[in-house]
Amino acid sequence: MGLVNFLVYLAIMMGIYGILSLSLNLQYGFTGLANFGHVAFFCLGAYTSTRLVLVFKMPFIIGLLGAMVIAGLFGYVISIPTANLKEDYWAIATLAAAEVVRIFFLNEDWVVGGGPYQGGSFGIGGIPQPLRSLFSAYTYPFFYLAVVLVCLLATYVIINALTQSPFGRVIKSIRSGDNLPQALGKDVRAFRMKVMAIGGTFGGLAGCLWAHYHGFISPNQFLPLETFIVWAMVIVGGKANNKGAIVGAVVIMVFYNSTRFLKDYIPIEEVTLASLRMVVIGVLIVIAMIFMKEGLIKEKKTVY
Amino acid sequence: MTFTQVIINSIVRASELTLLSLGLTIVYDILKFANFAHTEFAVVGVYLALFLNVTLGLPIIPAAIVASIVTGFASIALDRAVFKRMRRSSGIIVMVTSLGLGIALRNSIRAIWGADAKNYSVPLQAPIITEYFRITPLQIWIILVGVAAMFSFHLMLHHTMLGKAMRASSDNPELAQASGIATEKIITRVWFIAIAFASVGGILIGLETYILPYMGFAIIVPVFCATILGGIGNPYGAMLGALVLGFAENFGLYVNFGAILNLGGILGFSKELFIPTGYKPAISFIILILVLLIRPRGILGRKKEG
Numbered sequence: 001m002g003l004v005n006f007l008v009y010l011a012i013m014m015g016i017y018g019i020l021s022l023s024l025n026l027q028y029g030f031t032g033l034a035n036f037g038h039v040a041f042f043c044l045g046a047y048t049s050t051r052l053v054l055v056f057k058m059p060f061i062i063g064l065l066g067a068m069v070i071a072g073l074f075g076y077v078i079s080i081p082t083a084n085l086k087e088d089y090w091a092i093a094t095l096a097a098a099e100v101v102r103i104f105f106l107n108e109d110w111v112v113g114g115g116p117y118q119g120g121s122f123g124i125g126g127i128p129q130p131l132r133s134l135f136s137a138y139t140y141p142f143f144y145l146a147v148v149l150v151c152l153l154a155t156y157v158i159i160n161a162l163t164q165s166p167f168g169r170v171i172k173s174i175r176s177g178d179n180l181p182q183a184l185g186k187d188v189r190a191f192r193m194k195v196m197a198i199g200g201t202f203g204g205l206a207g208c209l210w211a212h213y214h215g216f217i218s219p220n221q222f223l224p225l226e227t228f229i230v231w232a233m234v235i236v237g238g239k240a241n242n243k244g245a246i247v248g249a250v251v252i253m254v255f256y257n258s259t260r261f262l263k264d265y266i267p268i269e270e271v272t273l274a275s276l277r278m279v280v281i282g283v284l285i286v287i288a289m290i291f292m293k294e295g296l297i298k299e300k301k302t303v304y
Numbered sequence: 305m306t307f308t309q310v311i312i313n314s315i316v317r318a319s320e321l322t323l324l325s326l327g328l329t330i331v332y333d334i335l336k337f338a339n340f341a342h343t344e345f346a347v348v349g350v351y352l353a354l355f356l357n358v359t360l361g362l363p364i365i366p367a368a369i370v371a372s373i374v375t376g377f378a379s380i381a382l383d384r385a386v387f388k389r390m391r392r393s394s395g396i397i398v399m400v401t402s403l404g405l406g407i408a409l410r411n412s413i414r415a416i417w418g419a420d421a422k423n424y425s426v427p428l429q430a431p432i433i434t435e436y437f438r439i440t441p442l443q444i445w446i447i448l449v450g451v452a453a454m455f456s457f458h459l460m461l462h463h464t465m466l467g468k469a470m471r472a473s474s475d476n477p478e479l480a481q482a483s484g485i486a487t488e489k490i491i492t493r494v495w496f497i498a499i500a501f502a503s504v505g506g507i508l509i510g511l512e513t514y515i516l517p518y519m520g521f522a523i524i525v526p527v528f529c530a531t532i533l534g535g536i537g538n539p540y541g542a543m544l545g546a547l548v549l550g551f552a553e554n555f556g557l558y559v560n561f562g563a564i565l566n567l568g569g570i571l572g573f574s575k576e577l578f579i580p581t582g583y584k585p586a587i588s589f590i591i592l593i594l595v596l597l598i599r600p601r602g603i604l605g606r607k608k609e610g
Contacts, residue, residue, distance in 0.1 A: 034396050036340075036403070081597035087396040088338035088536070091403075092528045093596055096589035099525065107582040224521065228407055235400070275415035275517075278407055285404025289397060290389050 008141040010257055012213060015148035016206050018249040019155045021233040022242060023202035026159050028231075029239030029299075030168065031195045032175035034091040037098030038230050040078075041071040041200045043222035045207025047105055047112065050127050050217060055113045060130035060212065067208035068201045074101075075200025076193055083189040098224060106219040123218025127211050148209055152246075155202050160242050162198070171195055172240070225278070229256070232281045235288045238295025247296055255280070308436040310558045311551075316443045316512070318550030319450025323505025324523065325530040325542040326457055327498030333537040334473055334494045335387070337398040341406035342502060343527055347520035349375035349503025350510045351413050357424050364426050368507045376500035383495050388488075406520070414517035421514040446508045453501060454543050461539060466493055522585075526553070529592040535602030545602065549588055556587040 020042060027033040048070040049063035058066075078097045082090050105111060109119025118124055135143050162168055170191055173181045178188050211217045229252060237248020259277050263270060288295060328342045353371035356362045362370070386405060390398050431440040461467035469490050473480040509519065516522075530549045534541025562577035579587070595602070 032396065034399060078593075081593050085596060085600055088332075088399060089532070089596055089600060091338060091340070091399060092525070092532070093593060096525050096529075096592050100586050100589045103583060103586045107580060228403065231400070231403070271419050272415050275411040275419075278411035279415065282404045282406070282408030282411065286386055286401050286408065289401040289404065290386065293397075 005141065008145055010253060012141065012145050012148050013257070014250050014253045015145070015152045016209050016213070017230065017233060017253055018152050018246045019202055019206040019209070020230045021237065021245040021249040022152075022155050022159050023199040023206070024230050025234045025237075025239060025242065025245040026163070026171075026202075027195055027199040029234055029241070029245070030163055030175065031171040031192065032087065033192060033195060034087045035094045035196070035199070036091045036224070036227060036231075037078075037094030037096070038199075038203055039222050039224060039226040040094070040098035040101040041075060041203025042207040042210065042226060043098070043101050043105065043219075044071045044074055045204030046211035046217045046222070047207075048204065049208035050112055050124060050211050053212070054124070054127055060128070063212070064205065064208045067204040069204075071204025071207065072197045072201035075196040075198075075203075079193045079196040083192045095224065095227075098222075098227065102219045102222050105222075121219065123216055123220070125216040127215045127217065129212055129215060144213055148213075151205055151209060155205065156242060156246070159198075159202070163240075163242065167191075167194075175240075228285075229281060232285050234295075235285055236292075236295055238297035238299065240299040241295070241297045244295050244297035244299075251296070252281070305558065306436050307558075309438070310554050312437050312439055312443070314551040314554040316446050316550075317553060318547040319446050320505050320509050320512075321523075321526060321530045321546035321550055322450050322543050323453050323508070324502050324527045325534075325546050326453065326539055327502040328527055328531050329534075329537055329539055329542040330470065330494050331498045332531070333470060333539075334491060335398070336477075337395040337402065338528070338536075340399060340403040340524070341409060342402075342498075343506070343520035343524045344406040344409040345375060345379050345499045345520075346502035346506030346523075347413060347517065348378060348409060349499075350506040350515055350519070351417055351517075353503075353507050353510070354417070354422060354424060354515055357426075358422075364424055364511070367424075368504065371507065372500045372503040375503040376496040379495045379499035380492050383491070410517055410520060417517065419517060421516050423514055424511055426511065442511055446512065449504065449508060453504070457539055457543075460497075466490065470494070525585075525592065526588040529588045529595070532592065532600075533595050533602055538602070541602050549591065552591055553584065553587050557581060557584060 020038065023041070024035060024038050027035045027038075045067035049060075049067040052058045052066045053060060053063040078094065082093045085093075106121055109122075112119045112124040129140065129144070130147070131143065132140060163171075170181055170186050173184075173186075174188055174191060181188050181191070233248035233252045234245055235248070236251060237246070238244025256277060259273065262268065263273050268276075324343060324346060328339060331337075331339050331342065349371050352374055353364070353367045356367035356371055357364050360367075382405065386401060387398060390401060426442075429441045431438045459467075461471060469480070469485045472483070472485050473490075506519070509523065513519075526549055530545035531542050532545070533548055534543065534545030556579050560576055560578060
């Protein structure tokens with residue numbers, strides 16, 4: 001793989017994970033919702049868009065919007081049982097919900113059209129890439145990068161506007177306990193559900209971009225591991241800071257992908273290397289939580 | 305599969321879950337955070353036992369005991385290194401930290417022992433086969449260990465100073481703290497007991513099935529579900545939750561829901577309707593979500609906290 005190709009690939013991954021990181025940051029960083037099942041939105045977005053574009057032959061833009069709507073709805077629905085509960089319950093309930101989503105796609109191969117060796121654990125290939133015919137194999141990644149960056153920018157602008165609006169002030173007050181927003185007459189439950197739906201919507205967007213970039217998806221790509229990588233991005237980058245979320249995505253993605261080349265220099269097996277990478281991610285989370293609570297970019301404290 | 309067989313499988317599963325959920329619940333009770341590294345600690349015990357049993361050739365029972373004790377001490381060391389620095393942090397911060405620690409533990413194990421399934425070296429034992437069920441000597445052991453664990457927990461809670469301190473702390477955390485009960489000494493002992501029990505539970509699961517670095521994550525939701533089902537922080541609730549979940553997981557696949565929907569012929573629903581086996585892991589997840597929806601404090605949960 002040429003260096004330019006690799007850099008474009010890396011930038012696309014940063015963009016997609018940047019969207020995931022921004023949306024998790026809205027839920028955890030700003031609102032204090034410990035969503036350990038963020039990958040569910042990613043997975044739902046990928047499968048919804050694949051279903052719409054590959055099976056129903058809809059245009060890419062419909063797939064993208066459908067992915068956002070379904071993932072957003074899912075965020076709203078899973079917060080119904082948990083919206084009044086403490087953060088410990090959030091964590092395990094969202095983790096469980098994400099696994100249910102993955103098990104669903106593992107068992108139901110009709111979702112992506114069915115057929116021999118398709119769907120279920122086989123995954124599904126041949127997902128069309130938008131406007132592929134207009135570009136050569138060399139120039140297409142650059143076009144896709146542009147698509148991803150536009151989506152990232154849109155996500156950033158929308159989430160940034162939200163967090164600076166009165167809505168943002170309410171969710172930040174929810175983070176430090178229910179008492180204050182309740183005393184001000186805010187419906188804490190409704191705000192939490194909205195945050196899950198909005199975060200889910202953008203998670204779905206990331207999933208759609210992922211599916212159409214790789215052209216192949218399978219339930220194995222949506223393991224809880226992905227959620228934890230996004231968590232590392234939010235925590236290392238700086239929670240409750242949108243720039244921090246993107247910086248976190250960039251840092252973790254550079255670390256995650258650059259260490260792939262280590263095996264060319266030191267004799268180490270692929271599996272061991274993959275494990276050690278995740279050890280570092282885990283240790284990074286622990287160290288950041290103990291010594292660097294604010295992350296790389298601190299939350300802006302506004303005095304009103 | 306006969307009805308008796310399903311009951312036996314349920315009790316075996318409940319015994320394994322009990323060992324793990326008891327530890328999770330007492331750590332929550334004393335330290336007030338949901339430890340997402342709990343089942344990963346258990347897997348550390350599983351692999352230590354594998355090392356003692358297969359690499360060093362120790363018989364499985366002493367290997368399991370030594371491994372569980374060592375893992376118990378290791379958890380104290382990790383508490384000193386990580387969680388002790390965050391005693392005053394909010395539950396969510398410590399919980400996220402435990403998640404990071406869990407990822408690090410799981411992948412350290414995978415880096416050292418590899419990702420392949422492994423087995424303990426134990427002599428094959430003939431199962432006891434009757435007309436109604438078959439049970440292996442190992443499964444009898446699992447049930448006995450599970451019952452012994454529950455009984456010793458009960459004795460500990462009611463007949464030792466540690467148990468008294470733990471009950472005081474769960475009855476009224478503020479008062480207990482004011483009386484100087486939740487001291488570092490208690491915390492150390494709670495970690496040791498919780499993780500040593502979890503390690504025994506993990507080893508039993510490893511004996512019954514096989515050993516994988518990923519097994520801790522595979523049981524985290526059933527264990528949390530059992531704990532929440534009974535009322536998080538309540539050891540008796542953890543036991544009850546494990547029992548309910550053990551039965552739910554096995555009966556979920558056994559019951560013909562078609563017959564239930566038919567309501568004795570009233571609705572004329574004649575199709576057989578079983579939960580597909582591929583959804584077995586989803587049963588505990590769905591029960592968890594139902595419990596959160598209907599009774600988030602758990603069956604034996606107290607009303608005070610929400």
